[in-house]
Amino acid sequence: MATELTWLGHASFRMDTPGGKRVYVDPFLSGNPRCPETELEPERCELVLVTHGHGDHVGDTVALHRRFGCPVVAHTELRGWLTGQGVEANQGHGPNKGGTVTVDGVKVTLTDANHSSSVSDGSYAGEPAGLVVELEDGFTLYFAGDTNVFGDMSLIGRIYAPDVAVLPIGDHYTMGPREAAVALELLGVARCVPCHYGTFPLLTGTPDALRELAPPGVEILAPQPGETLSF
Numbered sequence: 001m002a003t004e005l006t007w008l009g010h011a012s013f014r015m016d017t018p019g020g021k022r023v024y025v026d027p028f029l030s031g032n033p034r035c036p037e038t039e040l041e042p043e044r045c046e047l048v049l050v051t052h053g054h055g056d057h058v059g060d061t062v063a064l065h066r067r068f069g070c071p072v073v074a075h076t077e078l079r080g081w082l083t084g085q086g087v088e089a090n091q092g093h094g095p096n097k098g099g100t101v102t103v104d105g106v107k108v109t110l111t112d113a114n115h116s117s118s119v120s121d122g123s124y125a126g127e128p129a130g131l132v133v134e135l136e137d138g139f140t141l142y143f144a145g146d147t148n149v150f151g152d153m154s155l156i157g158r159i160y161a162p163d164v165a166v167l168p169i170g171d172h173y174t175m176g177p178r179e180a181a182v183a184l185e186l187l188g189v190a191r192c193v194p195c196h197y198g199t200f201p202l203l204t205g206t207p208d209a210l211r212e213l214a215p216p217g218v219e220i221l222a223p224q225p226g227e228t229l230s231f
Helices: 061-068 076-084 153-160 177-187 207-213
Strands: 004-007 013-016 022-025 047-049 100-103 106-111 130-134 140-143 164-168 191-195 228-230
Touching: 004 191, 022 130, 047 061, 061 076, 130 153, 140 153, 153 177, 164 177, 177 191, 177 207, 191 207
Parallel strands: 022 047, 140 164, 164 191
Antiparallel strands: 004 013, 004 228, 013 022, 100 106, 106 130, 130 140
16 A cells, blocks of 8 residues: 555645554644645544644644544653643653654654744643654655754754655745755755645745755655645
């Protein structure tokens, strides 16, 4: 079975793994103006991954857990806050940066990210993180989360060798195309899925702008909201 990655608008993704699991990353569904109506009521969910505490990333995490009883993996402080919101307590699902959690054959490693992180009630949510997700067959995706470019992305490429990088390009709150192009150079990936653009007027970066700046040979895959990529 192939890996299928569906963009749900903004920085939210639905991923169907080779082992048949459905994973949501930063599931900002309700309130997301670019999430297709057909995606607002998920039919199943086996795992939720969250990069940081901002509402446009935590999104519907608690609702998904309550409905499906699915595990939730997030930075240790954010995971603790989610427990207080009704997500079942599980210390093993709250790593810190550099730590790896394995859930039913899916490996999730937290990496650095340069951004901020807080939750809706103002509680401390730990630092923002990126996610390296290694699927059952070894296929690996790097979800950078909300971040600017930073030199240690070269270490992420060196250590984890992701097959695909999912990078924010909207500018203003994250890096724009100019920095994302350098991130691709540092990561050494051949394929990139841009996100965190076009949701709101301030997010002005575009996939076409990234294509113009990206290193030679890097494929920029820019699905429409609700469209699925197969790897």
